[in-house]
Amino acid sequence: MRGTNYQHYHSIIPPILATVAPTRLAMSLYTSTVDNSIRTSLLSLQSSFFQSLHGGAEALAAFDHELTSFQEAVSRSEPHLEEETRLLIYSFVQTSDAVIPSLIDLDIASEKIIQEEGDKFNKLIDGLSLDDPYTGLFPLPF
Numbered sequence: 001m002r003g004t005n006y007q008h009y010h011s012i013i014p015p016i017l018a019t020v021a022p023t024r025l026a027m028s029l030y031t032s033t034v035d036n037s038i039r040t041s042l043l044s045l046q047s048s049f050f051q052s053l054h055g056g057a058e059a060l061a062a063f064d065h066e067l068t069s070f071q072e073a074v075s076r077s078e079p080h081l082e083e084e085t086r087l088l089i090y091s092f093v094q095t096s097d098a099v100i101p102s103l104i105d106l107d108i109a110s111e112k113i114i115q116e117e118g119d120k121f122n123k124l125i126d127g128l129s130l131d132d133p134y135t136g137l138f139p140l141p142f
Helices: 002-080 083-127
Strands: none
Touching: 002 083
């Protein structure tokens, strides 16, 4: 009787393992794939971020669009991310959150300065004339 029970359980356990083990394996592979995909996206996002530092307002707007897409992907994938990936994302977000507002302020300030200096230059040019009464007083040496 003991052999029969053993054979009975032995015949049941492999089919159960056959359904559980692949599921765990598949989930493990899925988690790994999702985690790697998010890490790859994070590297691309970091590259875009550093390029946007030199590109002005348009580059920052493109980066913001990419960041929004990345945030959506992270939200969908969050349960499948490894702790190290979560820390990498957190670190990047902290850095970008510290830098981006200053870049926007700097871009606004520089645009204002360029506009003001351009207006001054235009007024200076408008004030010059070829009919200047002082032109003939100092003849050119050639």
